[in-house]
Amino acid sequence: MPKSTRDDSHRDTRRRFEQWARNPQCQANVISAVHNIPMARVAEQETGRSTMGQSPFAIARGQAFEKSLFRNGGRLLLEALKRSRVLPDEAAGLADFRMRMHGGTCRNLDEALAGTADLLRRLAAKPGRPGRPWLVAGATVRIPGNTMLPEALLVIDALGIRHDESPPTLIVGEIKTYPDRGGYTDRQELATARAQAGVYVHGLDLVLAELDLTDEYRVARQGFLVLTRPGFNRPSIRVGEDLRYQAERAKRGFVLLERAAASMPGPSGTATPDSVIAAPISYSEACVSFCDRADTCRAKALEAGCGSVLGDDVARFLGATTLQRALDLLAGSTPANAAEQDLKRRMQDIEGLRSWR
Ligand code: SF4
Structure with missing residues (x-):
């Protein structure tokens, strides 16, 4: 029987299940959890530092x-x-x-x-x-x-x-x-x-x-x-x-x-930190509480105009519309489709609440 190895500490799956459950929409997170590639390792490779390690x-x-x-x-x-x-x-x-x-x-x-x-x-x-x-x-x-x-x-x-x-x-x-x-x-x-x-x-x-x-x-x-x-x-x-x-x-x-595991390409153990970095992300407000890549992903989400950088409620409110586009609509741009029209109406409703003060 082999002696205990440091790897044993990584074989306990509960931590990985909880990691997945915090943001199952994020493909990078799914790969990390399923293939047991700690996000700390990914963050170190990506930015040279990780911040979430336990004391x-x-x-x-x-x-x-x-x-x-x-x-x-x-x-x-x-x-x-x-x-x-x-x-x-x-x-x-x-x-x-x-x-x-x-x-x-x-x-x-x-x-x-x-x-x-x-x-x-x-x-x-x-x-x-x-x-x-x-x-x-x-x-x-x-x-x-x-x-x-x-x-x-x-x-x-x-x-x-x-x-x-x-x-x-x-x-x-x-x-x-x-x-x-x-x-x-x-x-x-x-x-x-x-x-x-x-x-x-x-x-x-x-x-x-x-x-x-x-x-x-x-x-x-x-x-x-x-x-x-x-x-x-x-x-x-x-x-x-x-x-x-x-x-x-x-x-x-x-x-x-x-x-999710069954749909993943390649056999077990073939994914690397690079596979995680290359995978699509889906930033959510939960990321800051558990994922070492939160800063990097938040910056990317902000650049892409994702409402989730202001919280998941804002993301739901905006739907597929970016933050930049929402600001344009607020500034007077004409809605390009029914979804934008609906969003503009809802934002104007909020604007209308000012008169109640
Ligand atoms: S911080 Fe990035 S990689 Fe981590 S779960 Fe959130 S979006 Fe995915």
């Missing part, structure tokens, strides 16, 4: 928090999950499929993948066996099919198993280091964490079907988030996170992504 301090803090949760057989996290009633009082035992470099037991993702499938099969074959784990760290599943080239792997931060239910229930958990401030927790951060957990719910559905274990387990549509307590590196569990919509979104997304 090494944030990464180190996240890893330290996760290690503390799973230390001593996952004692800290098991206790927290029992306190919040995600798991019952009798819950005990951890199956650890995290990488060794992160404090786990697996040398690489292939080991984690085989170990997870083996665990699901063994538990289904002998449901009452003693010593069964109620918590799984780093459960790794492969999305069947060709969705991502060359493969689609998902690593689930924490997976609770309720053996006291029939069939046993799998409960997805996502670990984040930001503080749980009750009703004041950052809504965007929460939405992102739920989206990630929803991808795992969908991934588990697919993998159970592939393993012919659909009837042996139930995948809960409500998951849990593990956040920190404000000012402490101690876990705070948010229970009952509704993941139904997010799982549906992932289901639809993976189908669309599979179509």
